[in-house]
Amino acid sequence: MTSPAKRRTDYRLTFLVLCVGVASFSLLQSMVNPVLPTIQAALDTDQATVTWVLTAYLVSASIFTPIIGRVGDKVGKERMLVVALGALAVGSLLAAVAGSIGVLIAARVIQGIGGGVLPLTFGIVRDEFPREKVASAIGTSAALLAVGGGVGLVIAGPLVEALSYHWLFWIPMAMTVVAAIAAFVWVPESPERTPGKINVGTAFLMSAWLVALLVGVSQGHHWGWGSAKVVGLFVTAAILLPVWVLAETRSKEPLVDMKMMRIPTVWTVNLVALLFGMGMYSMFAFVPQFLQTPEVAGYGFGLSVTESGLMLLPQTIASFIGGVAAGRFATRFGSKNLLVVGAALTAIGTFGMAFTHDEIWMVLVETTILGLAFGLAFAAMSNLVVAAVPQSQTGVASGMNTNIRTVGGAIGSAVLGTVVTSNLQPIGVPTEAGYTHGFLLLAITSTAAAVVAVMVPVVKAKTHVVPGPQAEWEAEHDVATSASASQP
CATH class of the missing domain: 4.10.860 (DNA Excision Repair, Uvrb; Chain A)
Structure with a gap:
């Protein structure tokens, strides 16, 4: 039973709690990447083993994101939000005190359970927020994934230099403990439940x-x-x-309703997510490496980890602006159109990275375009998927969309890594052609994402509603999709 205090909670306070949780998860996705060599040296391990710090987190998050989302649909989203945030906190604590690579990898597996924060956030927003606020709230929280990824790259270097890599985990731990307590105290329990067992x-x-x-x-x-x-x-x-x-x-x-996955809007947006993820996560991984390449290689700028992270600050700001503005833009132009624009801007930015990267200002402009694209596209994808499914399936549907985007990122990063490092110079860094070919490949996948986005069906308002349980969803569906129903 929901307590009176929770029933009186202002939705803006709920949103603040949700944003802290999403930001914590997002930071843990990216902060570790730039400092893997530091962790490798500190824990006396080899390069092949230390990469499991990333792989364990990726695999765990991919598994638990849709599962936690579905469990939340069934037993209550607020309850599972506390569980997901608690797992993030416990995993971060264990990682912060880890004295061996094995313990750190185990901690990252526990952190991956926190992947359920995002679909639970979307479900709670849809359940609890005023309908006119749903699109903007989902857009902002979705964009926090891209923003957190950028912030993680920006602060990782300075944090490690000033303190130690352990603080990459202490800070998210503190954030998630606060968010978990706040969620338990203030976030109201979901009125929507899906009957049955897991x-x-x-x-x-x-x-x-x-x-x-x-x-x-x-x-x-x-x-x-x-x-x-x-x-x-x-x-x-x-x-x-x-x-x-x-x-x-x-x-x-x-666990995952295949009828839901076959909804035209859902499967087309999921295909966009796969292609889009290939570009976004790969850019997060390889642009800093490109910036850090010594100038003696004939390209690159010889920046430090800290300097290359700071170079991505405009991208991070642009992601946040795009995500915050996406709700208002969706109301006026439609979420589908925002998705097309976001994918197209990603293609423009990656084409630019492939062919015009000789000056630092060029890279700044291109990564800022990418940041804006990420903010718009993340918000649009999330709004389209949430609006296309019954309210009782919000968690699992958005969880699968997030999951598919992560799988795309893993595939893209692996393929780009192979392409970039296919030819190395005598000094041990890739040739410029490797980066050119790699960025060009991502530009092609982003262009394909834009083409698929054009084909995303637009949900039109219904003129007749048949009485019954489905009618309640259809009435809600019409309102929820009004922000994404504009024709291109």
Whole structure:
């Protein structure tokens, strides 16, 4: 039973709590990347092993994001939000005090459970906020993923130089503890619930094919793309994925409803998410490396980790502005149009990175364009998916969209890493052609994302509603999609 204090909670306070949780998760996605060499030296391990600090987090978040979202749909989103934030806090504490690489990797697995924060946030916003505020709130919280990713890259270097890499975990831990307590005290429990039990069998199948795919993709560069381990993982994923889909289709209580996944708006936006994720996460990973390349290589600027992070500050600001403005733009122009613009701007920015990167101001302009694109597209994708599904499936639908975007990022980063490092100079850095070809590849995937975005169906308001439970969703659906129903 919801307490009177929770019932009286202003939705703006709820939104503040949700934003702190999303920001904490987002920071943990990116802050560790620039300082892996520091962690490797501090924990006396090798490069192949330290990459599991990233892989473990990626795989765990990919598994738990849709699962936590679905559990929230069934047992209560506020309750699962506290669980997800608690996992982030516990994982961050364990990572901060870890004295060995094994403990740190285990801590990152626990942190990945916090991936459920994002779909739970979208569900709570849809359940609790005034309808006219839903689009802007979802847009802002979705954009925080891109903003947090940029902020993590900006502050990682200065933080490690001033203190130590342990503070990369102490700070998110403090944020998530505060957010978890605030969520427990103030965030109201969801009125919408999906009856039934959690399908453990299909959850296991989904986890198995995701682990096989993501471990293969993430470690392929180190193990060799043609190695027995990598090929075996890809074959396993290729077998288990259709088995999982078949199991979900035949299940009376599916974890992920395949009928929902076949909704035209949902599957087209998910395809955009896959292609878009390939570009966004890869740019987060490789632009700092490009900026840090010594000028003796014939390109690059020889910046330090701190300096390269600060160079991405305009991108981060642009992401935040795009996300905050997306709600108002969606009301006027439609979320579909914002998604097309975001994907197109991503293509423009990556084409620019491929061919005009000789001066620092060029890179600043291009990354700022990318930041604006990320903010707009993240908000638009989230609003389109949330509006296209029944309220009781908000968590799992947005969780799968986030998950697919993460899978795209893993694939894109792996492919870009192979392309960029295919030819190395005698000093051990990639040739300029490697980066040119890599950025060009991302420009092509971003262009494809824009083309698919044009094909996203626009939901039109219904003129007749049949009485019954579905009618309640259709009435809500019409209101929720009004911000995304503008024709292109």
